[in-house]
Amino acid sequence: MSKPGTESAPAPSAGQTHAMSDGNTPLVVIRALRKSYRRGAQVVPVLEDISFDIGQGEFLGLMGPSGSGKTTLLNLIAGIDKPDSGSIEVDGIDITRLDEEALAAWRARHVGFIFQFYNLMPVLTALENVELPLTLTGLSRRERRERAALALSMVGLADRMDHYPGQLSGGQQQRVAIARAIITDPTLIVADEPTGDLDRHSGEEILDLLERLNQELGKTIVMVTHDPKAAERAHRLRHLDKGVLTDDPA
Amino acid sequence: MLLKLIVKNAFRHRLRTGLTLLGVTVAVLAFGLLQTVVGAWFAAADATSRTRLVTRNAISLVFPLPLSYLQKIRAVPGVMQVSHSNWFGGVYVSERNFFPQFAVDAQSYFRLYPEFLVEPGEMQAFLRDRQGAVVGRRLAQRFGWRLGDTVSLRGTIWPGTWRFTIRGIYRGAEAGTDEGLFFFHWRYLNETAQRNYPRRANTVGVFILGIDDASRAAAISSAVDALFRNSLAETRTETEKAFQLSFVSMTEAILLAIQAVSYVVIVIILAVMANTMAMTARERLAEYATLKALGFGPGFVRLLVYGESLAIALLGGALGMLLSFPAAEAFGAQLASLFPVFSIRPETLGLQALAALLVGLIAALVPAEKGARVNIVAGLRSVA
Numbered sequence: 001m002s003k004p005g006t007e008s009a010p011a012p013s014a015g016q017t018h019a020m021s022d023g024n025t026p027l028v029v030i031r032a033l034r035k036s037y038r039r040g041a042q043v044v045p046v047l048e049d050i051s052f053d054i055g056q057g058e059f060l061g062l063m064g065p066s067g068s069g070k071t072t073l074l075n076l077i078a079g080i081d082k083p084d085s086g087s088i089e090v091d092g093i094d095i096t097r098l099d100e101e102a103l104a105a106w107r108a109r110h111v112g113f114i115f116q117f118y119n120l121m122p123v124l125t126a127l128e129n130v131e132l133p134l135t136l137t138g139l140s141r142r143e144r145r146e147r148a149a150l151a152l153s154m155v156g157l158a159d160r161m162d163h164y165p166g167q168l169s170g171g172q173q174q175r176v177a178i179a180r181a182i183i184t185d186p187t188l189i190v191a192d193e194p195t196g197d198l199d200r201h202s203g204e205e206i207l208d209l210l211e212r213l214n215q216e217l218g219k220t221i222v223m224v225t226h227d228p229k230a231a232e233r234a235h236r237l238r239h240l241d242k243g244v245l246t247d248d249p250a
Numbered sequence: 251m252l253l254k255l256i257v258k259n260a261f262r263h264r265l266r267t268g269l270t271l272l273g274v275t276v277a278v279l280a281f282g283l284l285q286t287v288v289g290a291w292f293a294a295a296d297a298t299s300r301t302r303l304v305t306r307n308a309i310s311l312v313f314p315l316p317l318s319y320l321q322k323i324r325a326v327p328g329v330m331q332v333s334h335s336n337w338f339g340g341v342y343v344s345e346r347n348f349f350p351q352f353a354v355d356a357q358s359y360f361r362l363y364p365e366f367l368v369e370p371g372e373m374q375a376f377l378r379d380r381q382g383a384v385v386g387r388r389l390a391q392r393f394g395w396r397l398g399d400t401v402s403l404r405g406t407i408w409p410g411t412w413r414f415t416i417r418g419i420y421r422g423a424e425a426g427t428d429e430g431l432f433f434f435h436w437r438y439l440n441e442t443a444q445r446n447y448p449r450r451a452n453t454v455g456v457f458i459l460g461i462d463d464a465s466r467a468a469a470i471s472s473a474v475d476a477l478f479r480n481s482l483a484e485t486r487t488e489t490e491k492a493f494q495l496s497f498v499s500m501t502e503a504i505l506l507a508i509q510a511v512s513y514v515v516i517v518i519i520l521a522v523m524a525n526t527m528a529m530t531a532r533e534r535l536a537e538y539a540t541l542k543a544l545g546f547g548p549g550f551v552r553l554l555v556y557g558e559s560l561a562i563a564l565l566g567g568a569l570g571m572l573l574s575f576p577a578a579e580a581f582g583a584q585l586a587s588l589f590p591v592f593s594i595r596p597e598t599l600g601l602q603a604l605a606a607l608l609v610g611l612i613a614a615l616v617p618a619e620k621g622a623r624v625n626i627v628a629g630l631r632s633v634a
Contacts, residue, residue, distance in 0.1 A: 080626040108545020119540040123258035
């Protein structure tokens with residue numbers, strides 16, 4: 001797993017509030033982001049004028065109470081949702097301008113997903129689940145298998161490759177999901193409450209693993225959590241409340 | 251990977267898939283059997299020759315024709331051979347043992363019907379015996395008759411007890427040849443009629459004409475019928491196929507009903523299958539959303555749903571098609587008197603396969619679109 005590229009993002013426009021953790025080139029540049037949902041005739045604002053940057057190799061935690069918009073923000077950064085207005089540039093690409101097809105291709109190449117409930121395919125083995133994103137690449141079956149086995153070894157599941165998700169504990173399933181998230185060597189890893197469905201011990205293991213991915217492989221991670229223990233692992237925390245960033249960006 | 255996902259998904263809920271498979275299998279089997287019933291109805295027409303014409307009384311088949319017509323018909327240009335037969339309508343032991351019996355002019359009749367294969371020795375024995383009979387192989391098997399056995403028929407059209415000796419057992423030259431017929435000498439019938447029913451003597455039910463050129467069938471038919479126009483027994487001559495189809499047309503409503511039922515069966519299983527696929531797609535929205543989040547396009551999700559639906563439908567269809575053969579055999583044996591030829595035709599197999607394919611495709615239509623268009627965020631939320 002090589003480190004992602006270090007291309008420069010466009011400079012933020014004047015007057016907008018943004019900051020990076022350590023002065024690195026920003027990997028993600030978010031500007032004037034707005035998102036609302038319709039509930040019948042009513043428009044419910046979820047995110048209002050969000051602007052901030054995420055640095056290359058940063059481990060960012062997004063915190064906030066339920067309904068604050070943190071998962072929506074994560075979904076927008078990951079390119080699985082579209083904002084009403086504003087822009088999100090990831091590694092120089094404004095993903096809000098991409099059509100569905102281009103966005104899907106972009107996600108396949110640049111984003112690794114870690115979900116709260118793992119979202120593994122129950123009919124596939126751990127190895128096959130990890131191999132799944134590689135079927136979108138031109139790799140041969142043998143290469144895919146080798147890489148998937150390596151990724152599973154990295155998360156400590158070399159001896160569980162042929163197990164189905166139903167035969168694994170929650171912590172083990174989440175580790176399979178992490179292996180799946182890193183298999184394509186993505187630019188960005190997004191994790192939505194990765195420890196939310198785990199016991200304390202398994203949660204700690206997952207956080208250790210995320211920390212390793214960040215520190216040893218230089219992966220940029222954006223993690224949504226409302227677990228303070230999990231949040232402690234992040235380099236930087238941003239707090240959302242009622243769709244607005246409430247903390248000091250610096 | 252796609253194939254693996256399709257196969258594993260298809261058998262994920264074994265009970266549900268098993269029941270759906272059973273439904274498709276039974277539906278395709280029932281469809282095949284009903285189509286075979288329709289085909290069996292037309293079997294006699296399908297087995298006809300293009301160079302044979304049938305001349306009957308123009309008013310109705312019930313009324314006979316004078317034997318004296320034979321010489322006049324034979325003189326019509328294009329007519330190579332002429333034979334004749336009478337429907338006998340006898341009962342063997344009980345009415346339930348129905349089979350067709352014909353009084354025929356043996357020598358000319360079997361020349362016109364080379365598809366009835368009789369061993370030369372048996373044919374000689376039949377020709378020598380005034381009360382001899384030639385029966386089809388399947389008919390002989392049905393009643394356990396052997397050469398030399400005496401068979402008594404109770405006449406209904408020709409009252410009395412008629413005794414016959416089995417002198418020959420014919421087999422069909424082709425798969426569609428009816429092996430359930432009973433032939434005896436017209437002269438035996440006529441001699442008895444001369445004694446007991448003199449007004450009905452020297453008459454025949456139909457003349458069978460062998461012609462030299464099938465393309466001249468219409469012209470020859472017109473020529474024959476012209477000979478007897480304005481006579482007491484006007485004739486109607488038509489191809490053997492048209493003659494047989496006239497019987498089928500009498501039961502056209504039943505045939506239409508059977509056809510309709512066969513398609514209704516497919517529509518019902520289509521609804522069942524569509525329901526199964528709708529449930530499947532609804533349960534897997536989170537998986538489809540995950541796949542899309544990982545970068546798989548809507549086309550991949552469509553393929554998954556279509557593949558699963560087709561896997562179940564085609565497997566069920568294949569099982570239904572395979573079971574059609576033993577089922578048709580058993581069905582045919584039970585209804586031998588009604589359907590002398592009852593076998594699964596290649597066209598029926600093709601229709602069964604097409605039905606299974608269409609069920610698989612149509613059942614997946616809506617669920618596949620639903621899965622392909624699932625909003626990723628909403629789909630992911632459906633698991634949480």
